[in-house]
Amino acid sequence: MCGIIGYVGPKRATPILLEGLKRLEYRGYDSAGVAVGLPGSLTVVKKTGKIAALRSVTPKELPGNWGIGHTRWATHGGVNDVNAHPHLDSSGKIAVVHNGIIENYRTLRGMLEHDGVVFKSDTDSEVIPNLIARYFEGDLEAAVKAALNHLEGTYGIAVVHADRPGEIVGARNGSPLVIGIGEGEMLLASDVTAMIAHTKQVVYLNDGEVVFIDAEGYRTTDRDDQPVRKQVDEVTWELNHIEKGDYPCYMEKEIFEQPESIARALSGRIERDIATAKLGGLNLDRRHLREVNRVRIIAAGTSWHAGLVGASLLESVARIPAQAELASELRYRNPVVEKDSLWFAVSQSGETADTLYAMREIKRKGGTVLGICNVVGSTIARESDGGVYVHSGPEIAVASTKAFTSQLAAFYLFTLFEARMRDLSQEEGKRFVEALESVPAAVAKVLAGRDEIQRIGKKYSKARDFLFLGRGLMYPIALEGALKLKEISYIHAEGYASGEIKHGPIALVSEEVPSVFIVPNDGLREKNISNMREIKARGGPIIAVGVEGDEEVASIADDFIATPRMDPRFYPFTMVVPLQLLAYFCALDLGRDVDQPRNLAKSVTVE
Ligand code: F6R
Numbered sequence: 060m061c062g063i064i065g066y067v068g069p070k071r072a073t074p075i076l077l078e079g080l081k082r083l084e085y086r087g088y089d090s091a092g093v094a095v096g097l098p099g100s101l102t103v104v105k106k107t108g109k110i111a112a113l114r115s116v117t118p119k120e121l122p123g124n125w126g127i128g129h130t131r132w133a134t135h136g137g138v139n140d141v142n143a144h145p146h147l148d149s150s151g152k153i154a155v156v157h158n159g160i161i162e163n164y165r166t167l168r169g170m171l172e173h174d175g176v177v178f179k180s181d182t183d184s185e186v187i188p189n190l191i192a193r194y195f196e197g198d199l200e201a202a203v204k205a206a207l208n209h210l211e212g213t214y215g216i217a218v219v220h221a222d223r224p225g226e227i228v229g230a231r232n233g234s235p236l237v238i239g240i241g242e243g244e245m246l247l248a249s250d251v252t253a254m255i256a257h258t259k260q261v262v263y264l265n266d267g268e269v270v271f272i273d274a275e276g277y278r279t280t281d282r283d284d285q286p287v288r289k290q291v292d293e294v295t296w297e298l299n300h301i302e303k304g305d306y307p308c309y310m311e312k313e314i315f316e317q318p319e320s321i322a323r324a325l326s327g328r329i330e331r332d333i334a335t336a337k338l339g340g341l342n343l344d345r346r347h348l349r350e351v352n353r354v355r356i357i358a359a360g361t362s363w364h365a366g367l368v369g370a371s372l373l374e375s376v377a378r379i380p381a382q383a384e385l386a387s388e389l390r391y392r393n394p395v396v397e398k399d400s401l402w403f404a405v406s407q408s409g410e411t412a413d414t415l416y417a418m419r420e421i422k423r424k425g426g427t428v429l430g431i432c433n434v435v436g437s438t439i440a441r442e443s444d445g446g447v448y449v450h451s452g453p454e455i456a457v458a459s460t461k462a463f464t465s466q467l468a469a470f471y472l473f474t475l476f477e478a479r480m481r482d483l484s485q486e487e488g489k490r491f492v493e494a495l496e497s498v499p500a501a502v503a504k505v506l507a508g509r510d511e512i513q514r515i516g517k518k519y520s521k522a523r524d525f526l527f528l529g530r531g532l533m534y535p536i537a538l539e540g541a542l543k544l545k546e547i548s549y550i551h552a553e554g555y556a557s558g559e560i561k562h563g564p565i566a567l568v569s570e571e572v573p574s575v576f577i578v579p580n581d582g583l584r585e586k587n588i589s590n591m592r593e594i595k596a597r598g599g600p601i602i603a604v605g606v607e608g609d610e611e612v613a614s615i616a617d618d619f620i621a622t623p624r625m626d627p628r629f630y631p632f633t634m635v636v637p638l639q640l641l642a643y644f645c646a647l648d649l650g651r652d653v654d655q656p657r658n659l660a661k662s663v664t665v666e
Pocket of ligand 1: 359360361362363405406407408409410411414457458459460542543546661662663
């Protein structure tokens with residue numbers, strides 16, 4: 060949430076800051092700004108709206124070769140130019156960009172106002188430059204450290220001072236910050252995507268660390284000024300992975316990448332001869348993994364839906380009791396952390412505050428937590444005891460698609476591994492492996508049906524409400540379908556277990572409310588068909604996502620989306636894809652901003 064970028068080096072800073080902000084825009088996009096330094100003064104430009112709006116008001120030839128920038132997702136204070144970052148201290152010499160929430164800002168603001176500071180914005184962030192100003196006696200790093208002692212809450216910050224040309228100070232507590240090491244230039248950002256065009260050498264900061272950078276290099280310390288040695292990591296992906304290519308938007312690109320991204324998640328992780336999975340990053344010995352008596356999964360949003368599928372699979376295939384819970388709820392419940400439970404924190408970004416804080420609480424109670432993350436080097440990936448990277452590649456569209464199916468792949472691999480240590484025979488294991496390896500091609504086949512799904516999307520895009528219904532493994536898929544539709548099209552949608560509709564939601568059914576039924580040919584097909592007939596009898600239109608050749612389901616439905624016949628345990632992969640496309644085409648038809656839907660941001664680093 061909120062994107063931060065800083066640059067110092069021989070080049071003009073402004074184009075680099077604007078380009079970096081453009082790449083960070085998915086983290087928040089209600090306003091943006093830059094502060095660029097010339098010795099003795101800072102030029103600050105801020106604008107409500109997206110980076111294009113900021114670009115249009117930023118002078119083309121703005122001089123200055125060091126500066127900071129920010130793209131905002133508002134927490135405190137409305138969306139307007141004044142509340143946009145960077146914020147200045149009252150002398151106008153110090154500029155700060157901030158990601159996070161300063162919880163004690165009212166107290167600090169009162170104290171500073173008492174000393175004569177006049178605040179311009181309604182944000183919590185504006186206290187930071189004014190606190191730094193209070194301690195500044197020529198050494199910016201020392202002043203930042205002194206100010207940090209007063210802050211309660213979360214922050215990733217970057218700070219510049221007009222009288223300290225070519226210097227940027229950054230600090231992290233709860234909001235990500237990464238240093239980029241260039242040739243004679245240095246960068247600082249909340250995420251590597253912002254600097255990949257300039258360098259692949261990066262250093263991830265941990266909570267409590269402070270960094271000083273100038274064009275020559277960097278030094279990292281803790282808040283007590285003790286040096287901290289850091290490891291330099293190499294980013295392994297290329298710039299073209301974060302570009303749209305020939306696609307009109309990232310979401311479409313990411314949906315269509317799924318055959319390759321799922322294959323990547325599986326790649327090198329299957330031992331065919333003994334029909335099991337090989338997950339090198341778990342960092343746990345076999346005995347520990349054999350003695351796990353319960354799996355508990357924490358996550359948010361789409362990642363939680365992947366966790367629900369994972370839990371169901373672990374229970375039915377590996378016969379391990381498993382539950383998936385919302386991290387935001389679990390954290391405040393004082394959870395019991397049993398000795399023989401294994402926990403998973405699932406997060407595409409690896410930065411989601413709710414999941415991260417829940418994970419820390421479980422670890423504090425002695426629990427073992429594995430991460431299932433996409434972003435390499437993210438906080439959850441680094442703080443977990445081990446885990447699985449899903450390798451879907453950068454996911455830029457705010458609505459998660461390819462990361463979801465890759466998270467599923469990680470759960471299928473882990474389930475296979477556990478099941479083969481328990482009761483799954485080699486023969487059954489082989490069937491599981493064959494079915495898993497067939498998933499990328501099956502997903503490609505579903506994607507080939509895009510035109511038909513586009514037609515259906517257009518037909519129903521004017522509906523005000525939708526129901527998504529499924530049973531068993533398809534219940535989380537129904538939840539995911541409803542979430543995708545509402546977040547990008549703004550059509551109200553509810554996901555329900557099909558068996559629950561008669562307990563209330565059926566009251567919503569009318570000619571105006573389409574129901575999307577997810578009906579694989581599994582043991583629950585007949586039950587689903589009965590539920591479809593109940594809806595039909597009440598005049599509700601039905602879109603069914605079913606299996607090719609299922610004439611009965613097709614004949615009850617008004618519209619039928621056929622997917623390939625699979626081993627029933629693997630339908631979550633193939634049946635979620637038409638729902639992603641349905642949401643996408645409805646949103647497109649309504650003219651929505653599919654990649655950056657209103658009020659949302661990609662990486663939710665506030666609670
Ligand atoms: C929905 C979506 C969100 C995220 C949620 C968790 O499309 O993207 O619901 O799934 O914010 O994010 P991560 O997986 O980064 O922890």
